[in-house]
Amino acid sequence: MAVTVKKIELWRREVENRPGVLAGVLGGLAGAGANLEIAMAYRYPGNPSMGAIEVFPVSGKKMVAAAQAAGLAPLAIAALRVDGDDRPGTGHAAAQALADAGLNISFLVAQVIGRKYTTIIGFDSEADAAAGAKIIRGAAAKGRRRK
Secondary structure, three states: OOOEEEEEOOEEEEEEOOOOHHHHHHHHHHHOOOOOOEEEEEEEOOEEEEEEEEEEOOOOHHHHHHHHHOOOEEOOOEEEEEEEEOOOOHHHHHHHHHHHOOOOEEEEEEEEEOOEEEEEEEEOOHHHHHHHHHHHHHHHHHHHHOO
């Protein structure tokens, strides 16, 4: 499988870190028929009383209304979703290519299930995300040619 790189819009809410907050946010989305591909919840380092919830996708009038009612809003950080076959060194190759191009990563979340990986990468700007998408595709193509 070739790598796929897609621009995504995460929706986010800052929350008080307490039991039930995540369930409340997800409950409103589930009630609107949401089929989320990404849901992240975490507390802030250095401030354990606060945290954040981030989800994707949020689309369509009903889902947008439910997300807004749950206190979610589009995140102002450009993000990419990268999917591909899991192979040793894949993450390093992409990270090195981004570094060599001088692109800073705001955040990265990666997960491997079976033989496939999904990575969400945040960038400092939309321009950096667009450049990052090309760089990641190029790094993946080089990796396939080395086989």
